[in-house]
Amino acid sequence: MSARDEIFSNIRRSLGVKGSDTIRQQIVTDRLERAPRGVMPARGQVSGEERLALFRLQAESSLATVTEVASPAEVPQSIALFLRNHNLPASLRMGDDPRLAAMPWSETTLDISHGVSEGSDLNAVSHAFGGVAETGTLVMVSGAENPSTLNFLPDNHIVVVSAKDIAGDYESVWNRVRFAFGKGGMPRTVNWITGPSRSGDIEQTMLLGAHGPRRLHVVVVRD
Amino acid sequence: MTVHTTSPQFKKNAARALGDAQLQKALSNVKQGFIDKRQKAADKLPEFEALRDSARDIKNHTLRHLDLYLEAYESKVKASGGHVHFARNAEEARDIILGICRDAGARTVTKGKSMISEEIGINHHLEANGIRPVETDLGEYIIQLRNEMPSHIIAPAVHLNATQVEQDFRRVHKHLDAKRDLSEPVQLLTEARAVLRERFLAADVGITGANFLVAETGTSIIVTNEGNGDLTQILPKTHIVLASIEKLVPTLEDVSQLLRVLARSATGQELSAYTTFSTGPRRPTDADGPDNYHVVILDNGRSAMLGTNFEEMLRCIRCGACMNHCPVYHAVGGHAYGWVYPGPMGAVLTPSLIGVDKAGHLPNASTFCGRCESVCPVRIPLPKLMRHWREREFERHLMPATVRSSVKLWGYFAKRPALYRFATRIAMGTLGFVGRSKGRFKWLPMAKGWTKYRDFPAPQGETFQARWQRERKGRTA
Numbered sequence: 001m002s003a004r005d006e007i008f009s010n011i012r013r014s015l016g017v018k019g020s021d022t023i024r025q026q027i028v029t030d031r032l033e034r035a036p037r038g039v040m041p042a043r044g045q046v047s048g049e050e051r052l053a054l055f056r057l058q059a060e061s062s063l064a065t066v067t068e069v070a071s072p073a074e075v076p077q078s079i080a081l082f083l084r085n086h087n088l089p090a091s092l093r094m095g096d097d098p099r100l101a102a103m104p105w106s107e108t109t110l111d112i113s114h115g116v117s118e119g120s121d122l123n124a125v126s127h128a129f130g131g132v133a134e135t136g137t138l139v140m141v142s143g144a145e146n147p148s149t150l151n152f153l154p155d156n157h158i159v160v161v162s163a164k165d166i167a168g169d170y171e172s173v174w175n176r177v178r179f180a181f182g183k184g185g186m187p188r189t190v191n192w193i194t195g196p197s198r199s200g201d202i203e204q205t206m207l208l209g210a211h212g213p214r215r216l217h218v219v220v221v222r223d
Numbered sequence: 224m225t226v227h228t229t230s231p232q233f234k235k236n237a238a239r240a241l242g243d244a245q246l247q248k249a250l251s252n253v254k255q256g257f258i259d260k261r262q263k264a265a266d267k268l269p270e271f272e273a274l275r276d277s278a279r280d281i282k283n284h285t286l287r288h289l290d291l292y293l294e295a296y297e298s299k300v301k302a303s304g305g306h307v308h309f310a311r312n313a314e315e316a317r318d319i320i321l322g323i324c325r326d327a328g329a330r331t332v333t334k335g336k337s338m339i340s341e342e343i344g345i346n347h348h349l350e351a352n353g354i355r356p357v358e359t360d361l362g363e364y365i366i367q368l369r370n371e372m373p374s375h376i377i378a379p380a381v382h383l384n385a386t387q388v389e390q391d392f393r394r395v396h397k398h399l400d401a402k403r404d405l406s407e408p409v410q411l412l413t414e415a416r417a418v419l420r421e422r423f424l425a426a427d428v429g430i431t432g433a434n435f436l437v438a439e440t441g442t443s444i445i446v447t448n449e450g451n452g453d454l455t456q457i458l459p460k461t462h463i464v465l466a467s468i469e470k471l472v473p474t475l476e477d478v479s480q481l482l483r484v485l486a487r488s489a490t491g492q493e494l495s496a497y498t499t500f501s502t503g504p505r506r507p508t509d510a511d512g513p514d515n516y517h518v519v520i521l522d523n524g525r526s527a528m529l530g531t532n533f534e535e536m537l538r539c540i541r542c543g544a545c546m547n548h549c550p551v552y553h554a555v556g557g558h559a560y561g562w563v564y565p566g567p568m569g570a571v572l573t574p575s576l577i578g579v580d581k582a583g584h585l586p587n588a589s590t591f592c593g594r595c596e597s598v599c600p601v602r603i604p605l606p607k608l609m610r611h612w613r614e615r616e617f618e619r620h621l622m623p624a625t626v627r628s629s630v631k632l633w634g635y636f637a638k639r640p641a642l643y644r645f646a647t648r649i650a651m652g653t654l655g656f657v658g659r660s661k662g663r664f665k666w667l668p669m670a671k672g673w674t675k676y677r678d679f680p681a682p683q684g685e686t687f688q689a690r691w692q693r694e695r696k697g698r699t700a
Binding site: 002003004006007008010011012014015016017019024025027028031032035036037038039040041042043058061062095096115116118119135137142143144147148149151152153169170171174177184185186187188189190191192193194195196197198199200201202203204205207209210211212213 | 249252253256257268269270273274276277281284287288289290291292293294295299303309310311315359360361362365378379380381384385388408409411412413416419420423424438439440441442448449450451453454457458468473474475476477479480482483490492493494495496497498499500501502503504505506508509510511512520522526527528529530531
């Protein structure tokens, strides 16, 4: 018997069930189909300004920095200012995201390059798929628009997120993922990012900048 | 067989740990840090207790339908272009992984933290076959340099102090300036970051564990704070996920429930910095990511736990809260347990996976104070399960003759209440009379194990039962 078949037959023998039991199959199919929500923390069940304020508060408590701009046109200047304020080089790596591409980068002196990160970029900008106010989490999806390597290799990661894409809870973002990728479908990678990289492995003292970005800066676009 | 165990020598291990000053200093970080942080995180979320119930119910439901969710998961992974391999035991898992690495022409393999990879001893197997495994989680990297096992499931190097890490870095990172300053922990972190960045970029294969597998979408999930797991899986051409059968959950909604209790129970964070959902290999629309995606699903004794008293242990999501709150773990640390999983969860799981004949000491290394159960995010009744092991150990005559005869003697009296009351009255009366002047004993016959470390308080002369009778009479009168 193959390893696979033996494991399945052991599981079924231990549980005292048969794989052909249609009632069990129906229960499983139904749960996978309906994907019922469980306990929903009241904290995330807020909307409008209250939700944005919660997102900001939670992101900042995870040690990200957050700034808000009124429109996409203001993003390049805001990022240039952030880099200048932290004495960081005026260079920026990004993918092919059309929302980022449409922004007026030429109004700044930033040196923009495109593509995945090879490990030497100091600064990168990505556009988030969404955000979750409950924990101040950014939701990134993989693709040429926003390569996953930009989320992890640069020292300073800047993420642009539209205020309208910030949900109260994770479940609302999964609904949007299902709408975009089909039920049961997923992009290759979904990254939830909550604050910059850190480690507590030396004497249980939390230190920032373990293997991923030392800084995480969020630009919320409120149009 | 799985990796070597020193669990049979638990008592010797524990005695050595108690006398190890470096270890005792390091362990004070566990007592101080984790407990407060978890409590604060739990207090901040009014629904935390309800979420623990929800997490327990999701895991129970999944385990009762594990065959079907595994099938659903497998077909989803295949549909997304990934490969699923099943391994009955450690040896099969090692061979599958070695085969994938060889097909990839791998010379170096980066690794995210995975307790299952410790369980199957994959590092030694790869090394023996000419492939260099590089642990990338900072704690795992440190213990790999020291050729040690993790002493904690989420903080593998918790048994070490910064000065010890400094010595190891100086010993191994010979290419760096010998006069460099490493006196601050942040300098150690920065050095490890630079050294490992090279390894990440050079690796041919990345191996990660999985905190969860989602049947609905064929997705594997890792949770990290460092981002090392992500660099392990997006940079090399091949990504291998190593997971055991009980990591399954039905849907993205279900895993969101579990994620709400995982980090809070583990480190007291609301969420870890990185939660990553991976589904299959690189797509045509991707600019980066692995070309090959393999999942190795390990049983290694778990399917036999289903339908037994120990099925509840398969709910475990490996947060480490039980050991963070365990007075025995606080005293002896993780290595004393002698295998991969320490603390209360290890005391229950280890006998299931390597046999109660080898690991019988572990379920006995508990005061049954119940703190582990009170903080477990999936409400595993750990003390009850440890008691089940003690019963089995007794039934199978695995306890030493002296313990067995003492338990039998006690059982003889306990089953005869009148005799029990009489005997205890005599004993307590005698001890109370003899010890009444000093109030304590420095030495007692047959109690050397106790009096070697502390005095035995003298009883007041009356048994609890006698006093109970007396006071109840007084109250009803």
